Amino acid sequence: MFEIDFMSKAASELILNPDGSIYHCNIRPEHLADLVITVGDPDRVEKVSQYFDSIEFQTRKREIVTHTGSLNGKRITVISTGMGTDNIDIVLSELDAVANINLETGELNPIQKELQFVRLGTSGALQKEIPVDSFVLSSHGLGMDGLLHFYEDSLMVRDLDMEEAFYDHSEWDDSKPVPYVVKGSTDLLELLSSDQTSLGITATACGFYGPQGRKLRLVPSPENINDVLANFEFNGHKITNFEMETSAIYGLSKMLGHEALSLNCIVANRALGEFSKDSYKSIDKMIQYALEKLTN
Ligand SMILES: O=P(O)(O)O[C@H]1O[C@H](CO)[C@@H](O)[C@H]1O
Numbered sequence: 654m655f656e657i658d659f660m661s662k663a664a665s666e667l668i669l670n671p672d673g674s675i676y677h678c679n680i681r682p683e684h685l686a687d688l689v690i691t692v693g694d695p696d697r698v699e700k701v702s703q704y705f706d707s708i709e710f711q712t713r714k715r716e717i718v719t720h721t722g723s724l725n726g727k728r729i730t731v732i733s734t735g736m737g738t739d740n741i742d743i744v745l746s747e748l749d750a751v752a753n754i755n756l757e758t759g760e761l762n763p764i765q766k767e768l769q770f771v772r773l774g775t776s777g778a779l780q781k782e783i784p785v786d787s788f789v790l791s792s793h794g795l796g797m798d799g800l801l802h803f804y805e806d807s808l809m810v811r812d813l814d815m816e817e818a819f820y821d822h823s824e825w826d827d828s829k830p831v832p833y834v835v836k837g838s839t840d841l842l843e844l845l846s847s848d849q850t851s852l853g854i855t856a857t858a859c860g861f862y863g864p865q866g867r868k869l870r871l872v873p874s875p876e877n878i879n880d881v882l883a884n885f886e887f888n889g890h891k892i893t894n895f896e897m898e899t900s901a902i903y904g905l906s907k908m909l910g911h912e913a914l915s916l917n918c919i920v921a922n923r924a925l926g927e928f929s930k931d932s933y934k935s936i937d938k939m940i941q942y943a944l945e946k947l948t949n
């Protein structure tokens with residue numbers, strides 16, 4: 654892994670609340686489990702923690718809701734990130750700081766913790782064959798959001814060969830952020846895969862409408878982005894679905910030495926123009942599926 658240069662931090666850099674908790678997430682080290690489930694929707698946090706045997710800690714600030722508890726003897730933190738990779742930058746950076754920096758001195762802890770991040774999200778499928786209400790695991794995140802380019806180590810975690818192939822295939826417009834690709838955790842992938850999941854590259858967009866090819870009043874550019882993504886293939890990998898967080902979770906986790914994997918419930922099929930008739934029921938099935946795999 655890479656050397657991360659953590660010096661003592663200025664009060665404007667590592668920001669703490671009066672109770673010693675970290676600025677946005679509102680948590681102290683004793684509140685964070687090594688297994689972290691991230692969800693976009695703050696209301697989804699209790700949909701996950703309702704299945705815990707016990708809940709030891711709860712907090713909320715803005716859209717970031719956190720519950721920590723245990724299930725089948727396994728300690729888990731579930732946290733909402735809100736929508737988009739800008740929020741992922743905040744949540745992942747702060748959780749890593751809580752795990753690996755002494756918040757009182759600002760110095761790196763002598764032993765670095767490796768966290769496991771599992772995103773339980775919702776997503777739109779690009780191919781007709783991926784039905785609504787099914788579950789897709791993300792082998793890779795393809796970021797069209799630009800976040801990773803603001804970190805010096807990003808080149809070391811990116812799949813540059815796949816990026817180049819996608820850049821050429823898409824005839825990428827250079828006025829947009831350069832797409833980046835990061836692979837997810839193979840260990841978590843093995844743990845969460847079954848005949849109930851399919852696998853694909855997940856495209857992470859910087860918006861829900863234009864960046865995902867949706868047209869209400871404004872025309873997206875390029876107008877055919879969904880076809881461009883759906884038709885890409887590299888070493889047997891296809892881009893299967895759209896959402897708004899995975900690429901940044903994968904990139905930041907890998908640079909910081911953590912494991913990460915996304916499991917998404919398909920609520921929309923963009924090729925067929927369909928939306929799930931009961932997405933909450935399918936999301937609940939995904940939550941129960943993931944908790945069973947992660948704690949048994
Ligand atoms: O359901 P969540 O986890 O929020 O995920 C998806 O849903 C939101 C858009 O509706 C975006 O955050 C997207 O990534």
Ligand SMILES: O=c1cc[nH]c(=O)[nH]1
Pocket residue numbers: 775776777778861865895896897920921
């Ligand atoms: O189409 C979809 C569905 C859920 N979330 C997204 O970002 N896109």
